[in-house]
Amino acid sequence: MKTVIVTDSTAYIPKDVREELNIHMIPLSVVIGGETYEEELDITAGQFYEELKRQDRLPTSSQPSSGQFVALYEKLAKDYDAIISIHLSSGISGTYQGAVTAGTMVEGVKVYAYDSEISCMAQGFYAIDAAKMAAEGKSPEEIISRIDELKASLRAYFMVDDLSNLQRGGRLTSAQAIIGSLLKVKPLLHFVDKVIVPFEKIRTRKKAMNRISELIGEDASKGTALKASIIHANREEDAKEWKAELEQLYPNVDFSISYFGPVIATHLGEGAMGLTWTIK
Ligand code: MYR
Structure with missing residues (x-):
């Protein structure tokens, strides 16, 4: 069983670490100065803070569309049997629910959507350990049980x-x-x-x-x-x-x-x- 890890941009795992560990990232977006940017792709944290100084209206954020989730899962379905998709807390964003829904729409791969109940590097810790275990060939159940363990002590x-x-x-x-x-x-x-x-x-x-x-x-x-x-x-x-x-x-x-x-x-x-x- 080949398993792959997906997380969203709010884990803020640096690109080189994602690439090294084969963690796939789905971006959330910010709207600032009337422009929409996918974070970590179109705008870095540094650029965002610079732009913030020039704006008097506060930015807003939005979750990934279901189309983005489905497109990523379908691409991964070609090479993997299971996807563990780890997302920021469902109490602050609809992203996790988007992963759950998209998971029911793709064929040929089993999607395990995981609600981190947190965000940022806390969620990053889960994705990084999960990716290491996936590379060792561990099953989705073993990986999820490890994430649950990290969550219990988080x-x-x-x-x-x-x-x-x-x-x-x-x-x-x-x-x-x-x-x-x-x-x-x-x-x-x-x-x-x-x-x-x-x-x-x-x-x-x-x-x-x-x-x-x-x-x-x-x-x-x-x-x-x-x-x-x-x-x-x-x-x-x-x-x-x-x-x-x-x-x-x-x-x-x-x-x-x-x-x-x-x-x-x-x-x-x-x-x-x-x-x-x-x-x-
Ligand atoms: C969305 O538009 O769906 C994203 C909403 C994100 C809300 C973020 C609220 C603050 C989270 C703080 C996390 C701190 C983790 C240590």
Whole structure:
């Protein structure tokens, strides 16, 4: 049984890694300045942040069309028996549902759509491990059971400079009153049951970062080997500094740096920063 991995652009897995591991990527799009761009293909994160400075209207995002899914699955059906298609949380995007629907429309290949219930490099961790296992000839069931294991240990916390983007895009589910009081602070956010909710109210960015550092410390002290990724929205220098601090504190954790690309940054805004980790 030959299995191949598909994920969407919001995993922000660099192109060379995707190519090396044979991970196929389906792009989501952003509309900025009246133009539609498929992220990671027509627009890089760097170009997006530059363009953002020139625009006074906020960008919007959209999921891939079912035609895009069907075209990719049909192409892969020529060479593979199974496709595991791993997507950003169904609580924040219709992309996963698009994969499910397209999976019922193609013949000659079995499509396993997988709801990561998260996004960005957390989803990337799943796709990367899955692709390594697919290359070793593991069955779809074995691969999915490994992704479930990573998911059970996955934690992700992030903060934004300004909550209004998330509010306007309708991706922060909380009572209006709570959101109102959060606007004055830098809340730590996380995912519960596929949607974004506040984790704790914290007043400053530095305190929020220290709190995240404490949280990974709790897991790191249990002795299980962990991999972690700092995710930033155009704050590469801060991300590097934080990585150096975290590496000193937790030498047994394997840290990397990744980014919030155009689609996710449309909702989080420039300056957002987060940390995700799971078992190695
Ligand atoms: C769409 O238009 O379908 C895409 C909507 C994307 C919403 C993104 C909301 C923010 C997600 C933050 C992920 C942080 C992961 C660590």
